[in-house]
Amino acid sequence: MITDRLSRRYTARDRTIDAVKGVSMRVDAGEIVGFLGPNGAGKTTTLRMLTTLLRPTAGTASIAGYDLHTAPREIRKRIGYVAQSGGAAQECTVADELELQGRLYRLSKVHARRKAAELVERFELGGLERRRVRTLSGGQRRRLDIALGLVHSPDVVFLDEPSTGLDPQSRANLWEHIRALRDEQGVTVFLTTHYLDEADALAGRLLVIDHGEIVAEGSPDELKARVSGDGVTVGVDDADGSARAAATAVSGVDGVHELSIADGTLEFRVPRGDVAIPELIRAMDAAGVAMTSLHVHRPTLDDVFLTLTGRSLRDAEHSTEPAEQEGKEAEHAA
Numbered sequence: 145m146i147t148d149r150l151s152r153r154y155t156a157r158d159r160t161i162d163a164v165k166g167v168s169m170r171v172d173a174g175e176i177v178g179f180l181g182p183n184g185a186g187k188t189t190t191l192r193m194l195t196t197l198l199r200p201t202a203g204t205a206s207i208a209g210y211d212l213h214t215a216p217r218e219i220r221k222r223i224g225y226v227a228q229s230g231g232a233a234q235e236c237t238v239a240d241e242l243e244l245q246g247r248l249y250r251l252s253k254v255h256a257r258r259k260a261a262e263l264v265e266r267f268e269l270g271g272l273e274r275r276r277v278r279t280l281s282g283g284q285r286r287r288l289d290i291a292l293g294l295v296h297s298p299d300v301v302f303l304d305e306p307s308t309g310l311d312p313q314s315r316a317n318l319w320e321h322i323r324a325l326r327d328e329q330g331v332t333v334f335l336t337t338h339y340l341d342e343a344d345a346l347a348g349r350l351l352v353i354d355h356g357e358i359v360a361e362g363s364p365d366e367l368k369a370r371v372s373g374d375g376v377t378v379g380v381d382d383a384d385g386s387a388r389a390a391a392t393a394v395s396g397v398d399g400v401h402e403l404s405i406a407d408g409t410l411e412f413r414v415p416r417g418d419v420a421i422p423e424l425i426r427a428m429d430a431a432g433v434a435m436t437s438l439h440v441h442r443p444t445l446d447d448v449f450l451t452l453t454g455r456s457l458r459d460a461e462h463s464t465e466p467a468e469q470e471g472k473e474a475e476h477a478a
């Protein structure tokens with residue numbers, strides 16, 4: 145899959161929103177690529193363009209070997225799309241839903257039934273075939289959603305926030321299934337997420353999007369290596385203004401950078417946390433500062449995001465900007 149300056153502008157009443165601004169990317173066959181960004185960054189909009197559900201306002205893309213503008217029908221035959229809300233009908237049974245989906249993709253009755261049985265097996269839905277969708281647990285439901293996206297054996301599958309709302313065990317289980325798709329069937333997986341742990345656990349390569357633009361690209365480890373050094377957090381008893389004295393002491397230690405103080409907590413980076421700790425403790429002791437805690441952590445994807453954008457992805461997760469729905473225009477699906 146290749147995109148070249150793919151863009152989408154929404155026109156809602158009297159204002160325009162450039163939700164996606166010239167996204168260029170390449171995804172090779174058999175990759176699991178994570179599309180990571182905070183709420184409102186443009187992930188879903190990009191995904192809907194790549195899956196032919198929304199027309200780009202500029203740019204081009206080739207998906208599963210076909211041009212997005214001229215051959216959306218061919219693309220749709222070769223891709224699977226699992227939306228955030230899933231697609232299964234509540235009152236249908238699991239088996240009926242899978243078979244019906246197969247029939248919609250013009251599989252013969254026998255083939256649809258065989259495919260449904262195969263997917264039930266693959267996604268651990270055995271024994272649930274006669275259950276109504278609404279009675280499934282969150283994890284079972286999510287596995288069914290993904291199975292429905294695979295009925296026609298697509299080359300590329302797009303997953304929008306696959307594990308949102310699942311408990312930790314179900315998430316880990318779902319990730320296993322997603323990895324198996326790639327490992328055992330060679331399916332290319334493109335998934336959006338705003339969960340750092342999901343991106344870290346699943347994706348071989350990440351594209352980080354912010355305000356509609358790709359701001360970084362690389363494996364989780366490559367991205368983490370961009371953050372210069374380990375993070376250190378020191379708590380001090382600030383009753384007598386010790387935080388300032390601590391900051392002065394710390395800034396004399398070799399390699400300390402990006403130092404900030406807030407509410408008696410110092411945060412900074414050092415090239416190597418394990419090497420810096422003894423010296424930091426000596427410097428604090430010499431300055432007569434009472435430390436209440438000392439914590440060193442390896443760079444995380446959140447640090448990467450913070451370094452790249454000046455904002456924490458965790459903070460961004462909570463400051464959800466309500467999506468403007470009034471501009472929902474007639475979207476093409478031809």
Ligand SMILES: Nc1ncnc2c1ncn2[C@@H]1O[C@H](COP(=O)(O)OP(=O)(O)OP(=O)(O)O)[C@@H](O)[C@H]1O
Pocket residue numbers: 154155156161162163181182183184185186187188189190338465466467468469470471472473
């Ligand atoms: N139909 C629409 N009309 C107008 N603006 C829209 C529409 N859909 C999305 N937007 C705006 O475009 C921007 C990108 O939204 P998008 O849903 O693509 O982000 P996202 O990264 O998928 O976020 P989330 O994680 O919340 O799904 C946001 O500012 C959003 O408010």
